[in-house]
Amino acid sequence: MSSSLLSLAIWVPILGAFVVFAAGNAQNLARWAALIAAIAGFAVTVPLYLGFDVTQAGMQFVEQRAWIPRFNVEYFLGVDGISVLFILLNSFITILVVIAGWEVIKDKVAQYMGAFLIMSGVMNGIFSSLDAVLFYVFFEASLIPMYIIIGVWGGPNRVYAAFKFFLYTLLGSLLMLIALIYLFLASGGSFNLLEWHQLRVEMTPQILLFLAFLVAFAVKVPMWPVHTWLPDAHVEAPTGGSVVLAAIMLKLGAYGFLRFSLPIAPDASHYLAPMMITLSLIAVIYIGFVALVQLDMKKLIAYSSISHMGFVTLGFFIFNQIGLEGALVQMISHGFVSGAMFLCVGVMYDRMHSRQIADYGGVANTMPKFAGFFMLFAMANAGLPATSGFVGEFMVILGAIKFNFWIGFAAAMTLVLGAAYTLWMYKRVIFGPVGNKHVAELTDINSREFLFLAVLALCVLAMGIYPFPFTEVMHASVDNLLKHVAVSKL
Amino acid sequence: MLNNFIPPDLYPASAEIFLLAMACAILLVDAFIGAAQRWITAALTLVALVGCALITYQTMDGQVVLTFSNMFVDDLLADFLKLMLYLAVIVVIVYSRDYLAARNLDKGEYYLLVLFATLGMMVMISAASFLTIYLGLELLSLSLYALVAIDRDSPRATEAAMKYFVLGALASGLLLYGMSMVYGATGTLEIGGVSQALHLGVANKTVLVFGLVFIVSGIAFKLGAVPFHMWVPDVYHGAPTPITLLIASAPKLAAFAITMRMLVYGLFELAEHWQSMLMILAMLSIAVGNLVAIAQTNIKRMLAYSAISHMGFLLLALMSGVVGPDKHFALNAYSSAMYYVVAYVIMSLGAFGTVLLLSRAGYEAEHLEDFKGLNQRSPWFAAVMMAVMFSMAGVPFFVGFFAKFSVLLAVVDAGYIWVAVFAVMFSLIGAFYYLRIVKFMYFDPPTDAAPITAGLDMRFLLSVNGAAVALFGIFPDALVSLCTYALLRSL
Numbered sequence: 009m010s011s012s013l014l015s016l017a018i019w020v021p022i023l024g025a026f027v028v029f030a031a032g033n034a035q036n037l038a039r040w041a042a043l044i045a046a047i048a049g050f051a052v053t054v055p056l057y058l059g060f061d062v063t064q065a066g067m068q069f070v071e072q073r074a075w076i077p078r079f080n081v082e083y084f085l086g087v088d089g090i091s092v093l094f095i096l097l098n099s100f101i102t103i104l105v106v107i108a109g110w111e112v113i114k115d116k117v118a119q120y121m122g123a124f125l126i127m128s129g130v131m132n133g134i135f136s137s138l139d140a141v142l143f144y145v146f147f148e149a150s151l152i153p154m155y156i157i158i159g160v161w162g163g164p165n166r167v168y169a170a171f172k173f174f175l176y177t178l179l180g181s182l183l184m185l186i187a188l189i190y191l192f193l194a195s196g197g198s199f200n201l202l203e204w205h206q207l208r209v210e211m212t213p214q215i216l217l218f219l220a221f222l223v224a225f226a227v228k229v230p231m232w233p234v235h236t237w238l239p240d241a242h243v244e245a246p247t248g249g250s251v252v253l254a255a256i257m258l259k260l261g262a263y264g265f266l267r268f269s270l271p272i273a274p275d276a277s278h279y280l281a282p283m284m285i286t287l288s289l290i291a292v293i294y295i296g297f298v299a300l301v302q303l304d305m306k307k308l309i310a311y312s313s314i315s316h317m318g319f320v321t322l323g324f325f326i327f328n329q330i331g332l333e334g335a336l337v338q339m340i341s342h343g344f345v346s347g348a349m350f351l352c353v354g355v356m357y358d359r360m361h362s363r364q365i366a367d368y369g370g371v372a373n374t375m376p377k378f379a380g381f382f383m384l385f386a387m388a389n390a391g392l393p394a395t396s397g398f399v400g401e402f403m404v405i406l407g408a409i410k411f412n413f414w415i416g417f418a419a420a421m422t423l424v425l426g427a428a429y430t431l432w433m434y435k436r437v438i439f440g441p442v443g444n445k446h447v448a449e450l451t452d453i454n455s456r457e458f459l460f461l462a463v464l465a466l467c468v469l470a471m472g473i474y475p476f477p478f479t480e481v482m483h484a485s486v487d488n489l490l491k492h493v494a495v496s497k498l
Numbered sequence: 499m500l501n502n503f504i505p506p507d508l509y510p511a512s513a514e515i516f517l518l519a520m521a522c523a524i525l526l527v528d529a530f531i532g533a534a535q536r537w538i539t540a541a542l543t544l545v546a547l548v549g550c551a552l553i554t555y556q557t558m559d560g561q562v563v564l565t566f567s568n569m570f571v572d573d574l575l576a577d578f579l580k581l582m583l584y585l586a587v588i589v590v591i592v593y594s595r596d597y598l599a600a601r602n603l604d605k606g607e608y609y610l611l612v613l614f615a616t617l618g619m620m621v622m623i624s625a626a627s628f629l630t631i632y633l634g635l636e637l638l639s640l641s642l643y644a645l646v647a648i649d650r651d652s653p654r655a656t657e658a659a660m661k662y663f664v665l666g667a668l669a670s671g672l673l674l675y676g677m678s679m680v681y682g683a684t685g686t687l688e689i690g691g692v693s694q695a696l697h698l699g700v701a702n703k704t705v706l707v708f709g710l711v712f713i714v715s716g717i718a719f720k721l722g723a724v725p726f727h728m729w730v731p732d733v734y735h736g737a738p739t740p741i742t743l744l745i746a747s748a749p750k751l752a753a754f755a756i757t758m759r760m761l762v763y764g765l766f767e768l769a770e771h772w773q774s775m776l777m778i779l780a781m782l783s784i785a786v787g788n789l790v791a792i793a794q795t796n797i798k799r800m801l802a803y804s805a806i807s808h809m810g811f812l813l814l815a816l817m818s819g820v821v822g823p824d825k826h827f828a829l830n831a832y833s834s835a836m837y838y839v840v841a842y843v844i845m846s847l848g849a850f851g852t853v854l855l856l857s858r859a860g861y862e863a864e865h866l867e868d869f870k871g872l873n874q875r876s877p878w879f880a881a882v883m884m885a886v887m888f889s890m891a892g893v894p895f896f897v898g899f900f901a902k903f904s905v906l907l908a909v910v911d912a913g914y915i916w917v918a919v920f921a922v923m924f925s926l927i928g929a930f931y932y933l934r935i936v937k938f939m940y941f942d943p944p945t946d947a948a949p950i951t952a953g954l955d956m957r958f959l960l961s962v963n964g965a966a967v968a969l970f971g972i973f974p975d976a977l978v979s980l981c982t983y984a985l986l987r988s989l
Contacts, residue, residue, distance in 0.1 A: 032877075076900075078978040079907065119877070141903070145894035152888060155933070159941040160873075167941055171933060178893075178929055182922040185903070189910045189918070 021049035022129035025122040042121030065488035084139040089485030102128040169244035184224035218276035228261030242310035247354030254346035291318025296425030331407025338400025369443025396471035510572030520546035528606030571626035575988035594740030615641035619752035658736025673716025679709025696767035724782035734802035743850035776817035783810030788928035818912035834904035841901035848886040871944025882964030891932040897970035
C-alpha cells in the first residue's frame with residue numbers, strides 16, 4: 009500500500025512552523041496559525057490509525073524513494089503496530105502543548121509555537137523512518153528545537169539544563185552513528201533497517217553494536233545511571249517542553265530498543281538481558297525512593313518518569329508477549345499521564361510561580377475543579393485500576409512473574425512506591441488547610457485549562473477501561489518481533 | 499634552438515590568463531579613480547571573477563589535458579574546485595565592502611591582492627608539477643601576507659602579518675626542500691613523472707620518504723594542522739575580519755588540491771607512509787582544535803581553532819584511502835575529503851560573514867558576547883548563524899553533518915573504527931563551543947541595541963549562504979555526487 013500519509017505527518021507541522029515564524033510579532037496570528045497547523049498535523053495522522061491493518065505484522069503506509077544515492081540512503085518511511093500509536097500520540101500532544109502555551113507564553117510566541125511544531129514533525133520522522141540515516145538525522149535534529157525551548161523559555165538555571173540535555177544526548181547518538189556506519193559496511197552497502205534485521209552478525213560485534221545502541225537509547229530513555237540530565241531538563245523547561253519531553257522524547261529511546269537493539273542484535277540482547285533487567289529494576293526501585301524525597305514537584309514527576317520508564321525497559325527484556333505489550337501500553341499511558349501531570353504543575357506554576365511542594369497546601373479549597381483532575385492523574389500515575397497507568401504496569405508485572413517470580417516481585421514494588429510518592433505529594437499540595445495567603449488567592453482553572461485537562465482525563469480513563477483498541481494494533485507486530493528475536497543470528 | 503620551440507596550448511589555462519589580464523587592467527583603472535569611485539574597482543573585480551567562472555565552465559569537458567610541458571593540468575577536479583573558488587572569492591568581496599569602507603581600507607590594493615591570491619590558488623589547483631605548485635603557493639602566500647597587513651596602522655595586524663610571513667616562509671622552505679628530495683630521487687618534478695618513477699621502483703625509497711616528511715610538514719602548515727597550527731589563531735585574530743574571511747575559506751580549497759596532487763597523484767606509492775603521518779596530524783588537530791576552542795573568548799580565535807579541528811577531519815578523510823593497485827579503490831576517501839572541504843568553505847563563509855555583519859564603523863564584533871541577543875536584534879540572521887553553528891558541530895539537517903558522515907564512513911571503511919570513535923568524541927566536545935554561540939544569540943538579552951546596518955547585497959548573499967548550509971543538508975546528494983564524479987574523471 010503506497011500513500012504519502014507519513015510524509016504529511018512529518019512535513020505538515022514543519023511547514024506549518026515556517027508559516028508561524030512568518031507571523032513574527034503578530035502574537036495572536038502566530039497562536040492561531042500554530043493551532044491550525046497542530047490540528048492539521050493531527051488530522052493527517054488519524055487515517056494512519058483508521059486505515060491500519062491490524063492483522064499485518066509488517067510495515068504499512070510504506071514510502072520509499074532515493075534520497076542520497078551516493079551512500080544508498082533512502083527516504084524510506086513505514087509504520088508497524090509498534091510505531092503507529094506514537095505518531096498519533098505525538099501529534100495529539102502537540103495540539104495540547106499549543107493550547108497550554110496559549111496565554112502563558114508572552115515572549116517570542118511565534119518562535120515558541122514554531123519550535124514545538126518542528127519538533128512534532130521531526131519526532132514523527134523518527135517513529136516512521138526505516139532507513140538508518142534518515143532515523144539518525146531526525147533523531148539528532150530533534151535536539152535542536154528542544155535545546156532552544158529549554159534555553160529560551162526555561163527557568164533560572166535553563167542554560168545549564170539546556171547544555172546538559174544537548175551534550176548528554178549527543179554523546180549517545182554519536183556512538184550510535186559509528187554503529188550505523190559499521191552495519192552499513194557489514195551489510196554490503198545498505199542503510200535499510202528491514203534488511204539489517206535479517207543480517208547475520210557474529211557475537212562480538214553484536215555485543216559491541218548492542219552497547220553502542222545502548223548508550224544512545226539509555227541516555228534518551230533515560231536509564232539509571234545516565235538519567236541525571238532529565239530532572240534538570242524537566243525542572244528548567246517550560247511546561248510545554250516538559251510535556252513533550254516526558255510524553256514523547258523519552259519514548260524515542262525505548263522505541264530505539266525495539267527497532268534497533270532487539271532485532272539487529274538478538275543474541276546480544278539475550279546475553280545482556282540480566283544487565284538490562286538489573287538496570288531497569290534499579291530505575292524502578294531506587295529512583296522511586298529518590299522521587300519520594302523531592303521537594304520540587306517537577307523534579308518529583310521527572311523521577312517518577314524515570315521510574316516508569318524502567319518498567320518499560322524491564323518489559324522489553326523479559327522477552328514475552330504480555331511483558332512487551334505491557335511495556336508499549338505503559339509508554340502510551342505514560343505519555344498521557346506524565347503529560348497531564350506536568351500540565352497540572354504548569355497550571356499551578358502559572359499562578360504561584362513556584363514549584364516547591366512546601367509553598368502549597370490546601371489548594372483543593374480554592375481550586376476544586378483542578379483538584380479533581382489532578383487527583384485522577386495522580387491516581388493514574390500511581391497505577392490505580394481503571395486508569396491507563398494500571399494496564400501497562402499490570403501486564404509488565406504479569407510478564408515479569410512469568411519470567412521470574414522475584415523479578416516480578418521487585419517490579420511490583422513500584423505500585424507501593426508510585427502510590428507513596430505521588431499521593432504524598434498530592435496530599436501535601438492539595439489537601440489540608442489553606443497553606444498561605446497566595447494559595448488563598450488562587451483562582452480555579454479557566455475554560456482553556458479545563459479543555460486540555462478534560463481531554464487528557466478522557467484518554468486516561470478510556471485507555472484504563474478499554475485498552476483493546478491500543479493492544480489490538482500492536483499485537484501482530486509484537487508477536488512478529490518476539491519470534492524474530494527468539495531466532496539466533498549466529 | 500628556436501625551431502624546436504613548440505608554443506604551449508594556452509586553451510586549458512585561459513581562465514588564469516584572463517584573470518591576469520583583468521588584474522593588470524584593474525591596476526591601471528584603479529590608478530586613475532578616486533576613493534569615491536572605488537565601486538568601479540569592486541565591480542570590475544567581480545566581473546573578472548564571473549568572467550573566469552564562465553571561461554572555466556566553457557572549457558570544462560571532462561578530459562584530463564596537460565599543457566606547458568606537463569606542468570599545468572586541466573581536469574574536472576580542477577574545474578570544480580576553481581568554480582567553488584570563484585564563488586568563495588565573490589562572496590568574500592561582497593561581504594567585505596561595508597567593513598572596509600567604514601575603516602578606510604577600501605583601497606585598490608585590496609582588490610588586486612585578492613585577485614592575485616585567487617590567481618595563485620588557481621595555479622595551485624591546476625598544478626601538474628612540483629614547481630607549479632610552489633609558484634602558485636608563493637603567489638597566494640605573498641598576497642596574503644600583504645593583505646593581513648593592509649591595515650598598516652594596526653599593530654596587531656602587523657604583528658600577525660610578521661608571524662604569518664616568517665612561519666609561512668619557513669613552511670615554504672620545508673616544502674621546497676622536500677620537493678628537492680623527490681627530484682633527487684626521481685629525476686623529475688612532474689607529478690606524473692614522479693608517479694611513474696615510483697611505480698617502476700627505480701627511485702631511492704629512503705630519500706623519498708625523507709622528502710615526504712618535509713612535504714607533509716609543509717602541507718600541514720598550509721592547512722593549519724597541529725603541530726604546525728600556531729600561526730592560525732594569531733593570524734585569524736590579528737588580520738582585519740574580511741582578510742580572515744578570505745584566509746579561512748578559499749585557500750582551503752587550494753590546499754586540498756595540492757595535497758591531492760602531491761600525495762595522491764604523485765606519491766601514491768608511498769601511501770602507507772603518508773597515511774600514518776596524516777593520521778597523527780589529523781588526530782592531534784581534532785583533539786587540540788576542539789579542546790582549545792572552548793577556552794576562547796574571541797570569536798575569530800574560536801573559529802580559528804574550530805578550523806584546525808575541521809582540517810583534522812579533512813586529513814582524516816585523506817588518510818583513509820584504501821591502498822590498492824588502483825587509486826579508484828580510494829575514491830570514497832578522497833571524494834569525502836573534497837566534500838568536506840567544500841562544505842567547510844560554505845560554513846566558514848557564513849560564520850565570518852555574520853561576524854562582519856555585526857561589525858560596523860568603529861566597532862569590531864569580535865567577542866562572543868557581541869552575539870548576545872542576536873535573536874532579538876535580527877531573528878533571521880540569528881537563524882543563519884545558528885544553522886552555521888549546528889552545521890559546524892555536525893548536527894543534521896545541515897551540510898556539516900553529511901560532511902562528517904561521509905568522512906566517518908570512509909574512516910570506518912578503512913578499518914579504523916577506533917579513530918572514528920576518537921573523532922566523534924572530540925566532536926562532542928566541540929559541540930559545546932558552537933552551542934555556546936547559539937546560547938548567546940538565543941538565551942541572552944542583547945547588550946548592544948544598535949540596528950544592523952548592512953547593505954542589501956550582503957544581506958541577500960548571507961541569507962543565500964545560510965540557506966545553502968541548510969539546503970545542502972536536506973538535499974546532500976547533488977554536492978556529494980558532484981565531488982565523486984569530478985574525482986572519478988580526474989584520478
